[in-house]
Amino acid sequence: MNDALGEPQSVLVLGGTSEIALATVRALPRSRLRRIVLAARPSVARNAAVAALTADGIVGVTALDFDARTTQGHGAFVDGIFDAGDIDIVLLAFGVLGDQEEAEANPDLAVEMATTNYTGAVSIGLHVARRLRTQGHGSLVVYSSVAGDRARRSNFIYGSTKAGLDAFAQGLGDALHGTGAHVLVVRPGMVRTRMTEGLPEAPMTTDANVVADIVVKSLRKGKETVYAPGPLRFVMAGLKSMPRPVFRKLPR
Amino acid sequence: MSLSISDQEQLLTGWGRTCPSLARVQPCSSTEEVQQAVRSAGARGVLARGLGRSYGDAAQSGGGTVLDLHAFDEVSYDPVLGTVTAGAGASLDSVMKAIVPAGAFVPVTPGTRMVTVGGAISSDVHGKNHHVDGTFGAHVLALTLIDGSGEVRELRPDGDSAAQFWATIGGMGLTGVITQATFDVIPLTSSLISVDTQRANDLDEVMSTMVSGDDKYRYTVAWIDTVSQSARGVITSGDHAAIEQLSAKQRTHALAFEPKAIATAPPIFPSGLLNKLTIRAFNEAWFRKAPKSQTGDLQSISAFFHPLDGVQDWNRIYGPRGFLQYQCVVPDSASHLIRVALDKLRDVGAPSFLTVLKRFGPANPAPLSFPQQGWTLAADVPAGVEGLGQALDDLDHLIAEAGGRLYLAKDSRQSPQMFARTYPRLSEWQQVRDQLDPRGVFTSDLARRLSI
Numbered sequence: 124m125n126d127a128l129g130e131p132q133s134v135l136v137l138g139g140t141s142e143i144a145l146a147t148v149r150a151l152p153r154s155r156l157r158r159i160v161l162a163a164r165p166s167v168a169r170n171a172a173v174a175a176l177t178a179d180g181i182v183g184v185t186a187l188d189f190d191a192r193t194t195q196g197h198g199a200f201v202d203g204i205f206d207a208g209d210i211d212i213v214l215l216a217f218g219v220l221g222d223q224e225e226a227e228a229n230p231d232l233a234v235e236m237a238t239t240n241y242t243g244a245v246s247i248g249l250h251v252a253r254r255l256r257t258q259g260h261g262s263l264v265v266y267s268s269v270a271g272d273r274a275r276r277s278n279f280i281y282g283s284t285k286a287g288l289d290a291f292a293q294g295l296g297d298a299l300h301g302t303g304a305h306v307l308v309v310r311p312g313m314v315r316t317r318m319t320e321g322l323p324e325a326p327m328t329t330d331a332n333v334v335a336d337i338v339v340k341s342l343r344k345g346k347e348t349v350y351a352p353g354p355l356r357f358v359m360a361g362l363k364s365m366p367r368p369v370f371r372k373l374p375r
Numbered sequence: 376m377s378l379s380i381s382d383q384e385q386l387l388t389g390w391g392r393t394c395p396s397l398a399r400v401q402p403c404s405s406t407e408e409v410q411q412a413v414r415s416a417g418a419r420g421v422l423a424r425g426l427g428r429s430y431g432d433a434a435q436s437g438g439g440t441v442l443d444l445h446a447f448d449e450v451s452y453d454p455v456l457g458t459v460t461a462g463a464g465a466s467l468d469s470v471m472k473a474i475v476p477a478g479a480f481v482p483v484t485p486g487t488r489m490v491t492v493g494g495a496i497s498s499d500v501h502g503k504n505h506h507v508d509g510t511f512g513a514h515v516l517a518l519t520l521i522d523g524s525g526e527v528r529e530l531r532p533d534g535d536s537a538a539q540f541w542a543t544i545g546g547m548g549l550t551g552v553i554t555q556a557t558f559d560v561i562p563l564t565s566s567l568i569s570v571d572t573q574r575a576n577d578l579d580e581v582m583s584t585m586v587s588g589d590d591k592y593r594y595t596v597a598w599i600d601t602v603s604q605s606a607r608g609v610i611t612s613g614d615h616a617a618i619e620q621l622s623a624k625q626r627t628h629a630l631a632f633e634p635k636a637i638a639t640a641p642p643i644f645p646s647g648l649l650n651k652l653t654i655r656a657f658n659e660a661w662f663r664k665a666p667k668s669q670t671g672d673l674q675s676i677s678a679f680f681h682p683l684d685g686v687q688d689w690n691r692i693y694g695p696r697g698f699l700q701y702q703c704v705v706p707d708s709a710s711h712l713i714r715v716a717l718d719k720l721r722d723v724g725a726p727s728f729l730t731v732l733k734r735f736g737p738a739n740p741a742p743l744s745f746p747q748q749g750w751t752l753a754a755d756v757p758a759g760v761e762g763l764g765q766a767l768d769d770l771d772h773l774i775a776e777a778g779g780r781l782y783l784a785k786d787s788r789q790s791p792q793m794f795a796r797t798y799p800r801l802s803e804w805q806q807v808r809d810q811l812d813p814r815g816v817f818t819s820d821l822a823r824r825l826s827i
Contacts, residue, residue: 124394124396124432124437124820124823124824125394126393126394126787126788126824127391127393127394127431127432127697127699127758127787127788128393128699128758128763128764128788130764130788132824152764154764154765154768154790155790157791209437209823252378253378256378256397257419257438258396258419258437258438259396259397259398259419259436259437259438259439260394260395260396260397260437260438260820295378298378298379299378301380301386301397302378302380302384302397303386303395303396303397303437304397
């Protein structure tokens with residue numbers, strides 16, 4: 124249960140090796156934290172994430188096996204976690220960027236991207252929403268992307284999965300309005316992480332901890348959507364209203 | 376399951392309006408309905424809620440069933456025995472309306488009449504007479520509890536049921552649902568209070584005046600100006616006026632009790648309105664308003680005990696982020712911590728416009744009852760103040776070191792460790808609770824937060 128000063132006690136990270144999500148955990152107020160569950164496929168990175176958070180002085184960090192693509196198991200998985208105690212904050216942070224050109228050539232790769240980023244998120248998102256609804260409080264943070272605001276030639280497959288996720292998360296937030304549970308949709312621009320390593324930097328590229336601070340502040344204020352960094356909101360508003368012939372000609 | 380809200384579900388908060396959670400609110404009008412609700416409890420449990428005056432998360436339970444015992448509102452006064460038997464849902468306001476005109480007063484009243492009898496027992500409330508009369512629970516002669524199996528139990532302060540009785544006093548509603556209680560009363564010959572007021576120029580003077588006045592007055596409390604460095608204050612003390620103290624005109628309605636609401640706070644209050652300037656101005660005015668020294672002023676019950684009840688919904692003035700009340704007790708040996716607490720609150724920029732200092736008498740046998748011999752300080756602070764969490768955690772630490780603790784009815788933020796450390800009889804209480812509620816039906820957001 125969050126306390127009166129907004130200090131959470133428990134966090135579930137779906138996509139427990141996501142750098143942005145782990146930065147968010149680090150940025151949360153810590154004085155009452157006692158249970159952090161990192162849900163991800165077993166990996167060296169996951170073990171390292173548990174060790175790193177623990178070394179940082181965060182107590183109660185554990186890992187659980189979770190695969191966004193195997194949706195049949197999602198219900199039991201979420202129930203197991205919530206049955207062991209209330210969860211104050213859920214970070215829905217898994218996702219793959221993929222390679223646009225490879226995916227264009229091999230639709231199976233595109234389907235895999237869509238399955239992880241959208242289908243998997245819809246499945247686990249609904250199960251989490253059901254349990255937040257049942258416990259009568261808690262926040263779900265969905266990491267969307269500005270790539271979903273308007274599909275671009277250079278990454279429209281990834282962008283379309285985020286567009287779907289974003290629309291889903293907004294609708295879910297509306298469905299949960301007034302239930303004590305709350306959904307925050309975060310739309311980061313380009314963030315320097317493993318996922319974007321080697322890619323040319325877009326304007327307003329930022330760091331995971333900047334996104335994390337914005338998420339924590341927005342949770343405290345009870346916001347429903349937020350861009351990271353904040354001014355991207357105006358950039359995206361401009362891009363969204365641009366005529367297609369002009370938009371197409373923009374540099375990648 | 377659909378995500379939509381049903382008609383019975385409501386977002387509930389405490390008086391501080393922080394941390395809402397959704398619960399199914401179920402009105403109960405008979406013992407059988409309460410028993411049925413307990414027996415059919417779901418995984419998120421059952422909790423009784425009174426008038427929602429506890430500041431934090433004590434009277435809410437996310438996803439649970441919250442019982443509204445409004446209908447248990449009967450009040451009967453036995454003038455021969457000098458006792459009142461009241462339903463758990465009866466407010467102290469309605470009890471007073473029933474008994475004051477008949478020449479009796481509740482044994483203990485907190486700073487508001489808008490609490491229920493059930494809530495007063497569950498929080499084991501105290502008033503300005505704690506140093507003389509103890510808590511409300513200490514005056515309860517018998518109570519009826521529906522336990523976690525749905526059985527009706529009659530509990531008394533001594534004999535076979537004593538352990539269950541005292542676990543229920545101050546038990547935060549976690550031992551069962553109280554449906555009725557019998558308590559003793561204070562006989563009155565008038566409904567007026569004879570009040571002595573004295574201004575004190577600094578905290579030392581406030582405290583020494585209070586110590587020397589301990590034996591002189593039944594009721595006493597000090598208001599502290601938290602904005603001033605010196606922590607000056609105003610001490611008000613009083614006792615029920617005898618009819619002989621009234622003027623001839625006053626005697627014609629000596630036992631009248633007709634409190635009125637003076638104003639209602641507007642539903643939407645901008646958060647910035649209660650700022651350092653307005654709080655400073657309020658504190659200055661409040662200090663100046665008090666006479667330097669005055670004796671024998673005759674005041675009404677509501678003016679003396681419940682000045683804030685005159686402003687309905689005054690909790691809204693703190694705006695949408697809400698507020699909390701920090702109430703601690705420290706033993707006499709650690710009285711210096713009162714000064715430390717006031718300094719810390721001022722340093723963090725959390726000036727309070729309602730800060731009250733009071734002396735407590737000895738503790739009662741209830742394991743989770745808050746009061747113990749010493750000093751208690753209660754300060755309202757807006758929840759949005761930057762750095763407040765750390766400042767209060769630091770203060771908690773000092774208070775725990777000194778053998779003090781925080782009041783659960785006000786708490787909305789202490790850590791489970793702080794709670795367990797400062798209520799050393801917790802495990803003893805839990806054993807009794809487990810007998811009364813073996814299935815763990817009764818729970819609240821407070822219980823979950825503090826792992827009670």
